[in-house]
């Protein structure tokens with residue numbers, strides 16, 4: 001069983017969670033790169049706006065999801081929604097079924113709705129506040145158990 005964990009992360013929290021999930025699942029990790037400049041305060045504002053408007057972006061990644069039996073997607077919450085990089089990844093790769101996880105500062109907003117809308121089947125969901133990534137090991141393990149048994 002080959003599992004791919006594909007993640008976008010602007011400042012490292014979701015990548016940190018992705019690495020823990022990858023280890024727990026014995027999966028392979030791929031990092032989705034957003035080619036749009038998103039650093040600094042202007043980048044922050046534009047990113048929130050792009051996410052709120054459900055925009056796509058230009059991305060790079062290195063592994064082909066079609067080579068895997070299961071896909072697990074990871075994204076930070078931006079303006080209560082899915083990040084453009086992961087939205088683009090789902091569309092570009094025509095992903096229909098996936099588990100997903102996210103990190104956020106205080107409120108996951110409507111990101112779960114976005115995943116439900118874009119995928120035919122959401123296998124499992126894990127949303128963690130960024131500060132809980134290091135301490136909520138039980139939730140991470142429970143998420144991985146559902147993915148493994150799906």
Ligand SMILES: Cc1cc2nc3c(=O)[nH]c(=O)nc-3n(C[C@H](O)[C@H](O)[C@H](O)COP(=O)(O)O)c2cc1C
Pocket residue numbers: 008009010011012013014015044045047048075076077078079080081103104105106107108109129130
């Ligand atoms: C543009 C932008 C918008 C954000 N919007 C939200 C939000 O609506 N709700 C929230 O709880 N956190 C929000 N955050 C905080 C991030 O979701 C949180 O810091 C996340 O852990 C960052 O993940 P990363 O380090 O993988 O990029 C936002 C961050 C950015 C950069």
